[in-house]
Amino acid sequence: MSAATRIGALIVKEFRHLGRDRRTLAVVLALPVLQMILFAYAISFDVTNVSTVVIDQDRTPASAAYLRSYASSDFFRVVGTADGLADVDRIFDRNEARIAVVVPAGFGRSLAAGEQATVAVYLDGSEPTAARVGRGFAVALNQAYGQSVAVEWADAQGLDVTAAGQLEPRVRTWYNPERRSSDFLIPGLMVVIIMVVAVQQTAVSLVREREQGTDEQLAISPLRGWEMMIGKLAPWTLLAFAELAAITAVGVWFFHLPLRGSLGVLALGAALFVFCSLGLGLVISAVAPTLESANMLGLLLSILPAFILSGFAFPLGSIPVALQAFSWLFPARFMVAISRGVFLKGAGVAELWPELLTLAGYAVVVIAVAVVLSARRRR
Amino acid sequence: MTGQPAAAPAIEAVGLRRSFGDVVAVDGVDLSVPRGSVLGLLGPDGAGKSTLIRMLATVLRPDAGDARVQGYSVTRQANRVTPRIGYMSQKFALYPDLSVAENIEFFARLRGVAKAERRARSLELLTGMGLADFLGRQAGRLSGGMKQKLFLATTLMHRPDVLLLDEPTTGVDPVSRREFWRILADLNRAGTTVLVATPYMDEAERCTDVIFLDGGRVRHRGTPAEIKALLPGRLFELRAAEPRAALAAVRGLPGVLAAHLYGDIVRVLFDADDVAAVEAALAGEGIDGAVRAAAVDMETAFAVLAELAREEVAR
Numbered sequence: 001m002s003a004a005t006r007i008g009a010l011i012v013k014e015f016r017h018l019g020r021d022r023r024t025l026a027v028v029l030a031l032p033v034l035q036m037i038l039f040a041y042a043i044s045f046d047v048t049n050v051s052t053v054v055i056d057q058d059r060t061p062a063s064a065a066y067l068r069s070y071a072s073s074d075f076f077r078v079v080g081t082a083d084g085l086a087d088v089d090r091i092f093d094r095n096e097a098r099i100a101v102v103v104p105a106g107f108g109r110s111l112a113a114g115e116q117a118t119v120a121v122y123l124d125g126s127e128p129t130a131a132r133v134g135r136g137f138a139v140a141l142n143q144a145y146g147q148s149v150a151v152e153w154a155d156a157q158g159l160d161v162t163a164a165g166q167l168e169p170r171v172r173t174w175y176n177p178e179r180r181s182s183d184f185l186i187p188g189l190m191v192v193i194i195m196v197v198a199v200q201q202t203a204v205s206l207v208r209e210r211e212q213g214t215d216e217q218l219a220i221s222p223l224r225g226w227e228m229m230i231g232k233l234a235p236w237t238l239l240a241f242a243e244l245a246a247i248t249a250v251g252v253w254f255f256h257l258p259l260r261g262s263l264g265v266l267a268l269g270a271a272l273f274v275f276c277s278l279g280l281g282l283v284i285s286a287v288a289p290t291l292e293s294a295n296m297l298g299l300l301l302s303i304l305p306a307f308i309l310s311g312f313a314f315p316l317g318s319i320p321v322a323l324q325a326f327s328w329l330f331p332a333r334f335m336v337a338i339s340r341g342v343f344l345k346g347a348g349v350a351e352l353w354p355e356l357l358t359l360a361g362y363a364v365v366v367i368a369v370a371v372v373l374s375a376r377r378r379r
Numbered sequence: 380m381t382g383q384p385a386a387a388p389a390i391e392a393v394g395l396r397r398s399f400g401d402v403v404a405v406d407g408v409d410l411s412v413p414r415g416s417v418l419g420l421l422g423p424d425g426a427g428k429s430t431l432i433r434m435l436a437t438v439l440r441p442d443a444g445d446a447r448v449q450g451y452s453v454t455r456q457a458n459r460v461t462p463r464i465g466y467m468s469q470k471f472a473l474y475p476d477l478s479v480a481e482n483i484e485f486f487a488r489l490r491g492v493a494k495a496e497r498r499a500r501s502l503e504l505l506t507g508m509g510l511a512d513f514l515g516r517q518a519g520r521l522s523g524g525m526k527q528k529l530f531l532a533t534t535l536m537h538r539p540d541v542l543l544l545d546e547p548t549t550g551v552d553p554v555s556r557r558e559f560w561r562i563l564a565d566l567n568r569a570g571t572t573v574l575v576a577t578p579y580m581d582e583a584e585r586c587t588d589v590i591f592l593d594g595g596r597v598r599h600r601g602t603p604a605e606i607k608a609l610l611p612g613r614l615f616e617l618r619a620a621e622p623r624a625a626l627a628a629v630r631g632l633p634g635v636l637a638a639h640l641y642g643d644i645v646r647v648l649f650d651a652d653d654v655a656a657v658e659a660a661l662a663g664e665g666i667d668g669a670v671r672a673a674a675v676d677m678e679t680a681f682a683v684l685a686e687l688a689r690e691e692v693a694r
Contacts, residue, residue: 213470
């Protein structure tokens with residue numbers, strides 16, 4: 001009887017397990033959908049319509065014109081006015097607004113005199129992302145406004161403003177000009193999902209054989225070690241690829257994610273990454289004493305690194321240096337780079353070969369470690 | 380030595396030893412099981428029964444010594460041993476989420492049983508065991524007795540020469556136990572050698588030979604009759620109003636070799652040969668109750684041998 005028959009029997013069995021296990025099935029199938037919706041839709045890192053209150057203590061046409069520039073911007077949504085700073089505290093506490101703009105008395109007079117007029121912008125720092133972005137836009141807006149005021153003033157005084165050589169600030173964002181966070185998140189999200197499914201399921205499926213005692217029955221069958229590995233890994237490889245295809249399809253058609261590079265390069269990277277993840281799962285299954293510990297280790301070594309140490313949610317440059325070093329231990333960061341490279345930058349093998357090579361090396365090492373560990377574990 | 384001598388015993392172990400950390404589970408076991416016999420493996424919990432069976436099944440490597448099953452070494456020719464054995468671990472080791480048919484099909488395919496044979500053989504086995512109506516039932520939802528029968532059927536699909544059964548009827552109701560043993564008897568008649576660990580003494584009586592294992596060593600071996608004959612003195616049963624008090628009083632008496640409770644009856648192994656002498660001795664200590672001579676059964680032999688072994692260790 002051939003090895004193919006035995007591997008086939010194992011693969012059929014694995015899919016039967018999956019079919020019977022509603023909860024795992026739900027996790028495996030619903031997780032990607034749920035995460036897509038959550039990350040690419042509900043939890044948007046896009047910052048627009050930041051609720052803003054304005055406090056006009058100057059009450060001149062000039063101050064009114066200045067505050068109108070906030071109201072007409074997409075980034076700020078003026079939700080009301082207030083009388084003094086004391087009100088700002090209350091408004092922030094009630095989460096009615098994140099930003100307060102205060103135009104002090106004398107603003108109009110200063111502008112008319114050609115002097116530097118000051119305004120105060122208060123930010124609710126308890127929501128750092130909105131605060132950071134809001135600050136950036138407030139500064140930009142003030143710069144632009146201040147300039148136009150200066151130009152008007154210069155005009156009125158009969159001066160040549162172009163000769164003054166003032167700079168016009170101009171911000172351009174590459175690859176994702178509209179700064180849509182879904183473009184940024186979906187390529188990373190597929191990495192997270194593949195990693196979670198592959199690592200978790202592989203780890204659990206081998207430990208379960210041990211807990212059920214069926215590993216002994218497998219051991220006294222002619223099934224060889226490598227046949228067992230293939231039979232155990234093939235179903236999850238197939239599933240990971242199906243999910244990858246689904247996420248890509250939904251991303252491109254539903255979220256209008258640009259796919260600028262080649263699908264082939266993406267598939268190559270994904271294949272290598274899947275092997276890395278499966279290998280990691282095998283290592284866990286070799287060292288975990290119980291199903292629970294395999295589950296915990298699987299979560300710890302898949303979700304956390306995939307979220308935090310991959311550049312998926314936070315830029316790798318912004319996490320602590322010690323963790324940055326740690327991120328090299330996990331394959332996720334390379335795959336996030338490949339995925340974003342292919343989708344957003346149209347990168348190919350010429351640009352991504354270091355990441356592809358690293359993943360290939362990682363896969364070889366981690367699977368070798370897994371084989372050694374589980375061989376030592378037997379008997 | 381790769382040949383299989385025709386007359387080689389079904390199982391032959393020499394100096395098998397295995398420890399887990401500091402605990403020596405099997406401490407140098409020699410064993411020879413002729414083909415076609417039913418060997419019962421007896422002994423208290425922790426005696427090393429499971430460890431011994433797992434080594435014979437090639438799923439556990441011995442620290443020292445070796446064993447041959449049907450002439451093949453379990454350490455060096457494991458892949459020749461495994462096609463010839465069926466192994467039931469103490470724990471039910473089938474997939475609880477798969478159906479009866481799926482479990483039996485999976486393991487048979489893995490074992491290389493051809494498709495036509497798989498169908499015919501599984502039908503024959505499951506029908507014989509009364510499981511034919513439960514083909515679609517998930518294994519985890521079967522009763523204890525049915526689970527064990529299914530497990531046995533699964534290990535029989537590739538027609539093994541030797542069955543290694545680790546307490547296959549523990550936790551199974553008495554009716555199912557009898558049925559299980561009827562199946563074993565049929566298999567044995569057809570030539571299968573059976574090694575079965577059991578905590579049930581009535582099952583031990585049905586074996587052609589028994590081995591008494593304690594502390595990882597073979598303490599006694601023989602036919603059930605021989606084991607029973609190992610007991611010194613004669614066995615008497617004492618019916619007393621307060622059995623526990625009577626047991627305590629009896630234990631200190633001269634001439635008492637061993638005593639234990641059997642339900643409400645005190646069973647006493649006495650260094651005397653007639654009821655009158657025993658009654659006199661008991662009456663002298665103020666213990667009254669009905670005394671009668673009893674035949675030694677495996678239950679008593681087991682209890683007394685274990686007790687004597689413990690005393691020996693204490694001494």
